[in-house]
Amino acid sequence: MINTKDILETINMIDNENLDIRTITMGISLLSCADSDAKRAAEKVYDKITRSAEGLVAAGERIERTYGIPIINKRISVTPVSMLAAASGGDPTVYARTMDRAAKELGVNFIGGYSALVHKGFSAGDRELIASIPEALSETEFVCSSVNIGSTKSGINMDAVALMGEAVVRTARLTADRSCIGAAKLVVFMNAPEDNPFMAGAFHGPGEPDLVLNVGVSGPGVVRAAVAKHPDADLSVIADVIKKTAFKITRMGQLVGTVASDMLGVPFGIVDLSLAPTPAVGDSVAHILEEMGLETCGVPGTTAALALLNDAVKKGGVMASSHVGGLSGAFIPVSEDAGMIDAARDGTLTVEKLEAMTAVCSVGLDMIIIPGDTTAETVSAIIADEAAIGMVNSKTTAVRVIPAIGKNVGDELEFGGLLGSGPVMKLNDAKSSARFVRRGGRIPAPLQSLKN
Amino acid sequence: MKAVITVIGRDTVGILAKVSSACAEKGANIIDVTQSVMRDMFTMIMLVDIDGLTSDFSDLSSSLEALGEEIGMKVHVMHEDIFNSMHRI
Numbered sequence: 001m002i003n004t005k006d007i008l009e010t011i012n013m014i015d016n017e018n019l020d021i022r023t024i025t026m027g028i029s030l031l032s033c034a035d036s037d038a039k040r041a042a043e044k045v046y047d048k049i050t051r052s053a054e055g056l057v058a059a060g061e062r063i064e065r066t067y068g069i070p071i072i073n074k075r076i077s078v079t080p081v082s083m084l085a086a087a088s089g090g091d092p093t094v095y096a097r098t099m100d101r102a103a104k105e106l107g108v109n110f111i112g113g114y115s116a117l118v119h120k121g122f123s124a125g126d127r128e129l130i131a132s133i134p135e136a137l138s139e140t141e142f143v144c145s146s147v148n149i150g151s152t153k154s155g156i157n158m159d160a161v162a163l164m165g166e167a168v169v170r171t172a173r174l175t176a177d178r179s180c181i182g183a184a185k186l187v188v189f190m191n192a193p194e195d196n197p198f199m200a201g202a203f204h205g206p207g208e209p210d211l212v213l214n215v216g217v218s219g220p221g222v223v224r225a226a227v228a229k230h231p232d233a234d235l236s237v238i239a240d241v242i243k244k245t246a247f248k249i250t251r252m253g254q255l256v257g258t259v260a261s262d263m264l265g266v267p268f269g270i271v272d273l274s275l276a277p278t279p280a281v282g283d284s285v286a287h288i289l290e291e292m293g294l295e296t297c298g299v300p301g302t303t304a305a306l307a308l309l310n311d312a313v314k315k316g317g318v319m320a321s322s323h324v325g326g327l328s329g330a331f332i333p334v335s336e337d338a339g340m341i342d343a344a345r346d347g348t349l350t351v352e353k354l355e356a357m358t359a360v361c362s363v364g365l366d367m368i369i370i371p372g373d374t375t376a377e378t379v380s381a382i383i384a385d386e387a388a389i390g391m392v393n394s395k396t397t398a399v400r401v402i403p404a405i406g407k408n409v410g411d412e413l414e415f416g417g418l419l420g421s422g423p424v425m426k427l428n429d430a431k432s433s434a435r436f437v438r439r440g441g442r443i444p445a446p447l448q449s450l451k452n
Numbered sequence: 453m454k455a456v457i458t459v460i461g462r463d464t465v466g467i468l469a470k471v472s473s474a475c476a477e478k479g480a481n482i483i484d485v486t487q488s489v490m491r492d493m494f495t496m497i498m499l500v501d502i503d504g505l506t507s508d509f510s511d512l513s514s515s516l517e518a519l520g521e522e523i524g525m526k527v528h529v530m531h532e533d534i535f536n537s538m539h540r541i
Contacts, residue, residue, distance in 0.1 A: 003539065006535055006539040007497055008458070008497075010534065010535055011458055011528055062510070065509065067531050068531075069530075248539070251537045252534065255533060255534060
C-alpha cells in the first residue's frame, strides 16, 4: 500500500496549503481559419474553437473529481490574431468579439491570443491589431492580449514599444469604470514563449501543432510550508527542500496533463513549472522569501532569495516532467500576491526593486498599479527597460502595468478574483523619458559572447 | 484501478462500519485499511478496488463526502495514481 505519510502529506497540501493545478490551457491553431473575408474567417474561428475545446471544461472537472485536485482555470490560447488580420484586412476587433463569444459558449475562464509578434518589425495586420487592442479589451470579457516587442536575437522594436505604451494607457482609460481591468489583460513581452499556458500572455505560437494541451502548476503555499519546517537550515538545505517540493508539485501537473490529453485526444505539450500566487492568504511567493529570512519582501537580499527560489523550482520540476516549457519560474505579480501587496503598501517593495527582481525570476513587472496620470511615454520607457533586461539575459520578461485612472499614490485599486487588488505604486517619473522613446527605431540585438 | 479513501476527524462509534457499507453499496472492494487514533483524532486510510463500481467514480466520491458531512468527518476519495506520481520516481 502507498505510504500513509505520503497520502496525508498530499491531502494536507491540497486542503491547507492551496496546492492546485492553476490551469489547463488548450492551444488551438487558427491558421486554417484565415480568409480574405473577415466575416467568413470569424465564423471559421468560432467553429474551430468551439469544436476543438468542446470537452475541455468537462474533462477538467472530471479530473478534479477523480484525483481530488482542484483545477482553477480552463483556458484557451489561439494563434496570434494579427495573422488572421493580415489575410482579411479590416477591423480586427471582429476576431476579439468572436473569441469572446466562443469562450462564453465553452465556459472557459480566459482566451488568449489577441496578439502580434513584432520583435523585428511590423507586417500586414500588426499595426491594425495593436491599434485595436484598447477597443478589443474594453468590449470583451474573456479575451487577453499580448504583443512581443523584442527578442535576444532581434533586439527591441522601439516603434512597437512606443505604440504599446499608448495602448496600455488607452486600454486603462477605456475600462476606467471597471477598475481599469483591460490593462490587466494586456501583456507586453520580450522573448515571449509560444507555449505559455498562463494568462494574460498565453498565445498559440505559429510553430506549435494544430492542437495542444499545456498545463500550469502552482503551489507557493506548499513551498512556503516546506521551507517553514527548516527555520535554522542553511541555504543549501533550503534549495534542496524547494527542489523536492517542486518535484512533487510538477509530477501532479504531469499526471493531470497526461490524463487530460488522453481524455480529449489532444497531444500533451508542456508543463509550465511556475509558482503562481493568488491573493489568498497562504498562497504567496513573497511569503516564501520572508520564510527564508527576509523581514519583508523588498528589503536588500530579496533578489538573491528570489534567484535561489526560481532556480530550485526549475531544477526540481525539470526531472518531474517529460517536457517543460512556458514561463517556468516564480511569478511576482504584485496585486495577485498577499505578501507583495502588504510589502508594496508599507513602501518596502518599490517598482525599482521589482525591476531588479525580474532579472532573476520568470516574468517581469507584473500586475503593478501605477498612477492614473502616468504618460504613455513613461509606460513605454518602463517597457523598454524591462525588455532590455530580458534581451541581455536571454530570458522572457514582460510588463503588465495598470494605470489607475483618476487615482494616485496612496489610493488602492480592486480587481477582484484572482487578479486581486493593490496600492498605486510610486514611479520615478518626475523627469521625462519622452525624447528617448520618441526616437523610435530598433535597439540592436546584443552580443552573445564576451559576457560580463 | 484503485482509489484511496481517507477519513479524518473526531473519533466516534461506527465510522469504519459506515464507510465500509457505503463502499459496498457502490461496488468498491476494500483491499486494505489502516487506522490510528491519536488524542481523539481518528485517521483512517482505505485502499479500494474500483473496477467493479456500480456507478462512476464521481458518484462514489460524492456519496462518501456526503456521508463524511453527516458524521462530521472529512472524507477524501482520490485515484491512487496521484499518490504514485507525486511520491515515487
